[in-house]
Amino acid sequence: MTESRSTALLTDHYELTMLQAALRSGAAERPTVFEMFARRLPESRRYGVVAGTGRFLDALERFRFDTPTLDHLADAKVVDDPTLEWLSSYRFSGDIWGYAEGECYFAGSPILVVEGSFAECVVLETLALSIYNHDCAIAAAASRMVSAANGRPMIEMGSRRTHEEAAVAAARVAYITGFATSSNLEAGRRYGVPTAGTSAHSFTLLHDNERHAFEAQLTALGAGTTLLVDTYDVVRAVRTAMELAGPSLGAVRLDSGDLGVLASEVRKLLDEHGATETRIVVTSDLDEHAIQALAVAPVDGYGVGTSLVTGSGTPTASLVYKLVARAQGDDPTSPLSPVAKRSVGKPSRGGRKWGARRLDEHGQAGAELVYDYEPELGRLERPLLVPLVAGGETVGRETLGAARERHSRAVAELPMTARQMSRGEPAIPTLFEQRALT
Amino acid sequence: MTESRSTALLTDHYELTMLQAALRSGAAERPTVFEMFARRLPESRRYGVVAGTGRFLDALERFRFDTPTLDHLADAKVVDDPTLEWLSSYRFSGDIWGYAEGECYFAGSPILVVEGSFAECVVLETLALSIYNHDCAIAAAASRMVSAANGRPMIEMGSRRTHEEAAVAAARVAYITGFATSSNLEAGRRYGVPTAGTSAHSFTLLHDNERHAFEAQLTALGAGTTLLVDTYDVVRAVRTAMELAGPSLGAVRLDSGDLGVLASEVRKLLDEHGATETRIVVTSDLDEHAIQALAVAPVDGYGVGTSLVTGSGTPTASLVYKLVARAQGDDPTSPLSPVAKRSVGKPSRGGRKWGARRLDEHGQAGAELVYDYEPELGRLERPLLVPLVAGGETVGRETLGAARERHSRAVAELPMTARQMSRGEPAIPTLFEQRALT
Numbered sequence: 001m002t003e004s005r006s007t008a009l010l011t012d013h014y015e016l017t018m019l020q021a022a023l024r025s026g027a028a029e030r031p032t033v034f035e036m037f038a039r040r041l042p043e044s045r046r047y048g049v050v051a052g053t054g055r056f057l058d059a060l061e062r063f064r065f066d067t068p069t070l071d072h073l074a075d076a077k078v079v080d081d082p083t084l085e086w087l088s089s090y091r092f093s094g095d096i097w098g099y100a101e102g103e104c105y106f107a108g109s110p111i112l113v114v115e116g117s118f119a120e121c122v123v124l125e126t127l128a129l130s131i132y133n134h135d136c137a138i139a140a141a142a143s144r145m146v147s148a149a150n151g152r153p154m155i156e157m158g159s160r161r162t163h164e165e166a167a168v169a170a171a172r173v174a175y176i177t178g179f180a181t182s183s184n185l186e187a188g189r190r191y192g193v194p195t196a197g198t199s200a201h202s203f204t205l206l207h208d209n210e211r212h213a214f215e216a217q218l219t220a221l222g223a224g225t226t227l228l229v230d231t232y233d234v235v236r237a238v239r240t241a242m243e244l245a246g247p248s249l250g251a252v253r254l255d256s257g258d259l260g261v262l263a264s265e266v267r268k269l270l271d272e273h274g275a276t277e278t279r280i281v282v283t284s285d286l287d288e289h290a291i292q293a294l295a296v297a298p299v300d301g302y303g304v305g306t307s308l309v310t311g312s313g314t315p316t317a318s319l320v321y322k323l324v325a326r327a328q329g330d331d332p333t334s335p336l337s338p339v340a341k342r343s344v345g346k347p348s349r350g351g352r353k354w355g356a357r358r359l360d361e362h363g364q365a366g367a368e369l370v371y372d373y374e375p376e377l378g379r380l381e382r383p384l385l386v387p388l389v390a391g392g393e394t395v396g397r398e399t400l401g402a403a404r405e406r407h408s409r410a411v412a413e414l415p416m417t418a419r420q421m422s423r424g425e426p427a428i429p430t431l432f433e434q435r436a437l438t
Numbered sequence: 439m440t441e442s443r444s445t446a447l448l449t450d451h452y453e454l455t456m457l458q459a460a461l462r463s464g465a466a467e468r469p470t471v472f473e474m475f476a477r478r479l480p481e482s483r484r485y486g487v488v489a490g491t492g493r494f495l496d497a498l499e500r501f502r503f504d505t506p507t508l509d510h511l512a513d514a515k516v517v518d519d520p521t522l523e524w525l526s527s528y529r530f531s532g533d534i535w536g537y538a539e540g541e542c543y544f545a546g547s548p549i550l551v552v553e554g555s556f557a558e559c560v561v562l563e564t565l566a567l568s569i570y571n572h573d574c575a576i577a578a579a580a581s582r583m584v585s586a587a588n589g590r591p592m593i594e595m596g597s598r599r600t601h602e603e604a605a606v607a608a609a610r611v612a613y614i615t616g617f618a619t620s621s622n623l624e625a626g627r628r629y630g631v632p633t634a635g636t637s638a639h640s641f642t643l644l645h646d647n648e649r650h651a652f653e654a655q656l657t658a659l660g661a662g663t664t665l666l667v668d669t670y671d672v673v674r675a676v677r678t679a680m681e682l683a684g685p686s687l688g689a690v691r692l693d694s695g696d697l698g699v700l701a702s703e704v705r706k707l708l709d710e711h712g713a714t715e716t717r718i719v720v721t722s723d724l725d726e727h728a729i730q731a732l733a734v735a736p737v738d739g740y741g742v743g744t745s746l747v748t749g750s751g752t753p754t755a756s757l758v759y760k761l762v763a764r765a766q767g768d769d770p771t772s773p774l775s776p777v778a779k780r781s782v783g784k785p786s787r788g789g790r791k792w793g794a795r796r797l798d799e800h801g802q803a804g805a806e807l808v809y810d811y812e813p814e815l816g817r818l819e820r821p822l823l824v825p826l827v828a829g830g831e832t833v834g835r836e837t838l839g840a841a842r843e844r845h846s847r848a849v850a851e852l853p854m855t856a857r858q859m860s861r862g863e864p865a866i867p868t869l870f871e872q873r874a875l876t
Contacts, residue, residue, distance in 0.1 A: 005443075007602070009623040009624035009626075009627055010597070010602045010603075010605065010606070010622075010623075010624050011622075011623050011624075012595065012597055012598070012621040012622065012623070012635055013621050013622075013623055013626075013633045013634055013635030014621065014635030014636050014637055014638055015635075015638075016623070017635055017636050017637065017658075017659055017663075018636075018637050018638065018640070018641045020658050020659070021637065021641065021654045021655045021657070021658035021659060022641065022644065022654065023658075024654060024657055024658040025645070025650070025653075025654030025657070025658070027644050027645055027654065030644060032644065034640070059602070069627070072623075072626070072627040073623075076626055076627075076633065078623065078626075078633065080658075118640075118644050122638075122640060122641075125598070125638075125640075126597050126598050126602075126605075126621075127602060129597075129598035129599070130597055130598055130599075130600065130601060130602035130605055131601075131602055133598060133599050133600070134600055134601040134602075134604070157450065159448070159450055159564050159567075159568055160450070160563070160564050160567035160568055160571060160759075161567070161568075161571050161754040161756070162568065162571065162572055162601075162604070162753075162754060163568060163569075163572040163600075163601055163603060163604035163607055164445070164448045164497070164564075164565060164568035164569055164572075164603075165448075165601060165602075165603035165604065166572070166600070166601035166603065166604045167448065167564075167568055168448070169601055183450040183451050183452065183564075184448075184449075184450065184451075185447040185448075185449050185450070185451055185454070185510075185511075185516065186447035186448050186449075188447075188451075188510070188514055188516075189447050189507070189510040189514075195451045195514065195516065196451055197450055197451030197452030197453075197455055198452050198455050198456075199452055199455065199456050199459065200452055200453075200456065200560075200563075201760075201761070201779045202456070202472070202556075202560060202563075202760065202761035203456045203459065203460065203560075205761045205764070205777040205778070205779065206460065206465050206468060206470065206556050206761060206764055206777075207463070207465055208767065212463070215463075216459045216460065216462060216463030216465065217459045219459070219462055219463070220455075220458050220459035220461075220462040220463070220518075221455055221458070221459060225455075230779075231779050231780070232779075232780055306754055306756070309754075310753040310754055311753075315600075315748040315749075315753045316599040316600060316744060316747075316748055318599070318744070321598075322639075322640065323639070323640035323643045323644060326643070326644055329646065339643040339644075340643070341639045341643065341668075341669050341670075342669070342670055342671075
């Protein structure tokens with residue numbers, strides 16, 4: 001199972017035809033800046049979460065037009081021979097800055113800044129957007145669920161409800177936002193995400209009766225396992241579980257019915273059997289609202305599937321990747337000029353940006369600052385851009401644990417409104433700081 | 439760029455722990471039937487669309503526990519040594535039946551029927567669900583968009599708004615449902631989906647002015663290209679385009695503003711310049727409703743992105759994979775008994791099913807028939823299950839074109855209500871036909 005596949009064709013056709021036209025017109029080598037940002041946060045989100053950075057850096061290193069790739073482009077007549085020739089030695093040689101993975105973002109935050117020739121930057125549009133749009137959408141939903149769970153452990157188990165590779169990415173993202181474990185084994189292998197799981201209803205149904213199934217599971221996995229107790233009758237199942245495993249049973253799982261009511265009933269039953277340490281895990285189409293509603297129930301952990309991997313109503317982060325500056329005229333050494341489309345309803349701001357978070361004396365965030373010049377940051381302005389690629393070399397790689405810790409700190413820094421589940425304004429406003437004209 | 443990677447870990451942890459427990463209890467080799475079906479259609483869907491079959495067959499052939507995979511499972515202590523030993527020679531050896539790709543489905547339709555030992559069937563749960571849940575969700579949305587476009591060509595261009603591999607699958611699915619082309623180059627290479635694209639706003643902004651950009655594009659790509667005319671002022675851009683390319687210009691693209699109004703204005707302008715054959719393509723957050731609303735506008739093609747790849751409000755098909763029958767007791771030759779969970783709110787029907795579509799004398803579908811016995815089908819009952827895997831060998835592989843033709847026929851067969859964009863009841867009811875007790 002190798003990760004060495006070329007990512008070069010995870011690209012929209014028009015990027016290569018633009019390249020062809022720019023090579024012909026002579027504009028291909030013009031220095032440019034592209035930025036990725038969200039025009040606004042989705043209606044139900046009070047903050048965005050940067051995710052996908054590590055995956056993007058991996059994919060960028062594999063963005064090479066090898067022979068089979070070039071053969072396809074030639075056979076399908078996507079571009080002409082000079083363009084194929086140019087692509088054959090493609091290797092991104094510019095600089096990339098970005099918000100670090102796990103960081104929060106807001107409308108207009110320049111979460112990725114890509115600097116290089118037009119040719120080398122334009123071909124990365126789809127790859128960057130696909131990775132960040134998916135991962136950031138999942139992260140924003142996952143982070144709210146972690147807030148709603150208020151310290152109780154969360155299990156990611158949505159693989160079955162999304163594309164099989166998106167599932168692996170979602171498991172990785174969930175871990176960054178604070179989930180304890182995932183069901184996805186490939187996420188364990190590829191990224192070191194802790195994985196967990198014990199049994200489904202099919203295991204109970206396979207055996208002649210529930211008692212046989214529980215015995216089989218306890219024999220194979222030990223008393224520390226989690227027994228699924230809602231295949232037939234929950235109360236009878238818990239009694240059987242207590243008979244067979246006693247108070248050392250690890251946990252029971254409820255996957256249907258009124259979870260709050262059932263959890264209380266099961267807790268009482270477990271306690272009566274002295275199983276005060278046996279945990280109750282609930283699953284069954286939970287989202288952040290259902291999790292919050294169970295705050296008063298005796299629940300020890302939540303398994304979340306569909307709503308996590310589909311971004312809980314917002315399956316894409318709607319990030320865009322825009323040319324914001326380019327060299328003026330044909331002199332590649334001239335200072336870059338800001339550029340922006342002038343169209344109705346799709347505002348964008350020309351010029352390279354720098355992001356910072358303004359904090360108060362207690363370390364609480366008050367505003368997202370987006371400068372259109374390189375600022376000298378004050379004592380209470382935390383810089384947000386970090387170097388990811390320098391002169392074509394990856395310099396921003398980090399562990400998943402580092403992103404996880406960063407995310408926890410970044411959310412803690414936001415005002416309390418950030419953790420509200422209701423719809424509302426972004427937790428902090430974005431202030432666009434323009435260089436004073438002198 | 440190889441497709442030879444093992445898919446074995448695109449699996450939930452609990453499938454392997456169930457396997458371990460079943461190997462220990464002796465139940466692992468019990469003959470079983472698992473079925474995939476939807477409990478109901480999503481609220482806004484009048485029919486479901488089977489998609490993912492070809493991808494599932496590919497992934498199944500690569501479902502092998504090779505040495506690196508086994509090493510990970512051992513290192514991470516997912517399962518014990520006897521289980522690893524069993525997995526090392528895993529190869530699905532049973533039979534799989536399914537609705538053919540492109541076929542329509544309804545609540546309860548057994549779109550995949552997997553027969554084999556518990557051990558060999560249970561480990562396929564997540565792989566099968568991930569592929570079908572994603573692809574069927576996209577297909578159901580895409581099919582409605584094709585209906586709404588009413589014969590005008592559709593371009594799939596959503597790669598940037600979804601996971602980079604989900605994007606490739608979405609492009610494949612869109613083609614099956616009738617889209618003309620996709621922007622996704624990897625879908626072209628991997629599946630032969632026709633790809634298309636010309637330029638983005640960044641190309642116009644890169645050049646010193648719009649005229650330079652258009653000249654560059656026309657020089658490189660010829661007059662048959664599509665010019666993007668809304669970077670600055672649409673009317674001026676169309677005039678410039680006419681000056682430079684004349685009536686042989688292939689198309690212009692509008693990506694913002696009031697598309698209906700703009701299209702009429704641009705059509706008039708093009709016609710005045712004799713460019714009556716120059717097409718108008720519109721893009722910009724279109725969904726099936728926006729497409730339908732543009733029916734009266736002089737539009738020659740639609741590009742669809744976000745709403746397609748996110749399933750237009752329904753990003754997952756909510757298909758489940760359930761054990762429905764197993765051998766009784768320990769005699770593997772005994773007839774299989776139906777089994778089903780008895781839980782609140784999640785109904786499922788035990789026993790293996792057979793699906794058929796009841797037609798009237800005019801070939802119009804009237805009902806989905808789901809038999810719990812192998813029926814002798816009448817003259818007006820079209821059988822829906824086809825063999826996909828027989829004794830472990832793939833027998834159901836077909837071309838993408840075959841699935842595309844099937845889908846077109848399957849939708850044409852449904853009553854007119856199927857093509858309504860409004861919410862409502864499924865186009866035909868599902869009738870569960872039970873064997874009469876004698």
